[in-house]
Amino acid sequence: MAAASSATAIPFVEKSDFLKLQNGSDIRGVAVDGVEGEPLTLTEPVTEAIAAGFAGWLKKKYDSSKRLRVSIGHDSRISAQKLQDAVSQGLARAGVEVIQYGLASTPAMFNSTLTVDEEFSCPVDGSIMITASHLPYNRNGFKFFTRAGGLGKPDIKDILERAAEIYKNIANEDSKGAETAVSLSVKRVDYMSIYASNLVAAVRRAAGNIEKPLEGFHIVVDAGNGAGGFFVGKVLEPLGAITSGSQFLEPDGLFPNHIPNPEDKTAMKAITKAVLDNRADLGIIFDTDVDRSAAVDSSGREFNRNRLIALMSAIVLEEHPGTTIVTDSVTSDGLTTFIEKKLGGKHHRFKRGYKNVIDEAIRLNSVGEEAHLAIETSGHGALKENHWLDDGAYLMVKLLNKLASARTSGQGSGSKVLTDMVEGLEEPAVAVELRLKIDNQSDLIGGSFRDYGEAVLKQLENTVDSDAKLLKAPVNYEGVRVSGYGGWFLLRLSLHDPVLPLNIEAPSNEAAVKLAHDVLNAVKEFTALDTSALTKFVGA
Numbered sequence: 036m037a038a039a040s041s042a043t044a045i046p047f048v049e050k051s052d053f054l055k056l057q058n059g060s061d062i063r064g065v066a067v068d069g070v071e072g073e074p075l076t077l078t079e080p081v082t083e084a085i086a087a088g089f090a091g092w093l094k095k096k097y098d099s100s101k102r103l104r105v106s107i108g109h110d111s112r113i114s115a116q117k118l119q120d121a122v123s124q125g126l127a128r129a130g131v132e133v134i135q136y137g138l139a140s141t142p143a144m145f146n147s148t149l150t151v152d153e154e155f156s157c158p159v160d161g162s163i164m165i166t167a168s169h170l171p172y173n174r175n176g177f178k179f180f181t182r183a184g185g186l187g188k189p190d191i192k193d194i195l196e197r198a199a200e201i202y203k204n205i206a207n208e209d210s211k212g213a214e215t216a217v218s219l220s221v222k223r224v225d226y227m228s229i230y231a232s233n234l235v236a237a238v239r240r241a242a243g244n245i246e247k248p249l250e251g252f253h254i255v256v257d258a259g260n261g262a263g264g265f266f267v268g269k270v271l272e273p274l275g276a277i278t279s280g281s282q283f284l285e286p287d288g289l290f291p292n293h294i295p296n297p298e299d300k301t302a303m304k305a306i307t308k309a310v311l312d313n314r315a316d317l318g319i320i321f322d323t324d325v326d327r328s329a330a331v332d333s334s335g336r337e338f339n340r341n342r343l344i345a346l347m348s349a350i351v352l353e354e355h356p357g358t359t360i361v362t363d364s365v366t367s368d369g370l371t372t373f374i375e376k377k378l379g380g381k382h383h384r385f386k387r388g389y390k391n392v393i394d395e396a397i398r399l400n401s402v403g404e405e406a407h408l409a410i411e412t413s414g415h416g417a418l419k420e421n422h423w424l425d426d427g428a429y430l431m432v433k434l435l436n437k438l439a440s441a442r443t444s445g446q447g448s449g450s451k452v453l454t455d456m457v458e459g460l461e462e463p464a465v466a467v468e469l470r471l472k473i474d475n476q477s478d479l480i481g482g483s484f485r486d487y488g489e490a491v492l493k494q495l496e497n498t499v500d501s502d503a504k505l506l507k508a509p510v511n512y513e514g515v516r517v518s519g520y521g522g523w524f525l526l527r528l529s530l531h532d533p534v535l536p537l538n539i540e541a542p543s544n545e546a547a548v549k550l551a552h553d554v555l556n557a558v559k560e561f562t563a564l565d566t567s568a569l570t571k572f573v574g575a
């Protein structure tokens with residue numbers, strides 16, 4: 036295979052442009068040309084340099100003289116093949132052994148660092164997943180793993196700094212006309228079959244070593260044309276489930292049916308319709324790279340957001356009474372009451388961001404507070420028993436275990452068992468998220484959008500402090516969370532964007548509007564903050 040970089044002259048790319056590709060603990064960029072205003076940032080030479088940067092980081096981490104091996108997988112995006120070639124090239128350039136898995140899920144990639152099976156070249160020392168989750172078709176990106184889990188923000192920065200240096204060297208060699216191609220021998224491994232058979236084994240074990248514990252259950256899957264289609268043929272069918280009516284299982288990087296995202300209303304409608312049309316017992320939906328999921332019961336009731344957290348908490352608290360459940364910051368007050376009063380657990384509402392939630396759960400355990408579940412309203416959920424890996428497929432396996440064991444023990448058959456588990460969860464009449472943009476082009480009083488956002492939050496906090504009708508949350512890790520009129524709001528800075536997301540939940544529209552009104556009054560002097568969505572909500 037020829038080096039991706041040798042085909043055309045390599046354009047100059049600033050170090051700062053590399054650093055801009057960081058998105059929390061992931062790398063994200065534009066990998067397909069043609070969308071107006073979105074120039075290519077994840078070109079093949081840039082990708083090659085990033086992969087070589089990861090190899091450098093890995094070598095330093097393991098300080099090893101043995102030849103390292105790295106697995107590469109990708110979701111269904113149309114740029115997947117091109118980036119896989121460039122990643123392979125970058126790794127080979129750095130002297131790393133390359134193992135390609137082809138279409139794969141993000142959690143499977145992490146698993147490949149843990150599986151011990153020399154026939155399949157496992158465990159690998161590091162793993163790269165090429166994905167941009169649910170983002171539009173022209174984007175792509177990378178997630179990196181070692182056996183210690185997903186890489187954190189400082190590691191990603193380190194990799195991008197290394198990549199910028201490597202890129203400079205590649206561009207230099209290229210300008211001198213040097214041959215930059217590296218001979219590449221790639222091993223291809225069907226790792227998804229191993230990963231899926233582990234999931235099958237987990238369900239069989241939980242059901243008391245029954246070969247087909249899901250026999251007779253009708254379960255439909257919506258993979259949204261992402262990487263999750265394997266769950267039907269490789270997990271549900273071997274377990275005996277009927278899967279007719281499953282949809283969008285074929286990978287298609289243009290996502291022609293709906294965005295593969297359990298937070299998306301259209302996506303949830305699609306799986307709900309499939310459940311009802313097929314009179315199925317349960318519906319399962321995955322995001323593009325299967326690190327997130329949600330479910331639907333036989334009556335069409337969605338198990339996503341707070342309800343999925345309530346259900347998973349109920350399952351985990353049966354296994355580990357009293358344990359702490361760590362969630363993101365936008366979870367409801369009703370969820371806290373449910374976890375603490377009904378289930379007898381402890382709700383630790385932390386920050387937004389799946390990595391933040393997982394790291395916090397690990398930290399709590401390390402200081403002696405037992406936590407077994409870290410889960411976000413976005414559908415990312417990780418269990419201690421599963422190496423703290425956020426795995427959408429594993430979350431669904433926990434639901435399947437419950438279905439199977441409930442039937443065996445005569446507790447009931449069908450998804451009513453699951454529905455009954457969330458009984459008593461108070462749900463607000465109104466729940467909205469308004470995303471207020473900070474206009475980066477405006478005068479931000481000399482500061483960054485983050486400073487500006489912090490100033491907005493400070494102002495809101497001061498206003499709340501002087502208003503007797505409003506009560507600031509006594510313990511809060513992110514933004515300003517306030518109770519009032521029987522409901523609550525949270526205004527915080529987005530993890531990635533120049534945006535202040537505002538979540539409001541209230542028992543009535545009137546109460547929600549009152550809360551929105553109070554926020555609007557407090558922040559209206561901040562002219563670079565686009566409050567039009569808030570104004571519209573208040574006026575509606």
Ligand SMILES: O=P(O)(O)OC[C@H]1O[C@H](O)[C@H](O)[C@@H](O)[C@@H]1O
Nearest residue numbers: 387388389413528529530531536
């Ligand atoms: O802060 P926001 O803009 O709402 O984004 C927050 C979200 O960002 C990404 O999508 C992460 O994968 C999620 O874990 C996180 O919750």
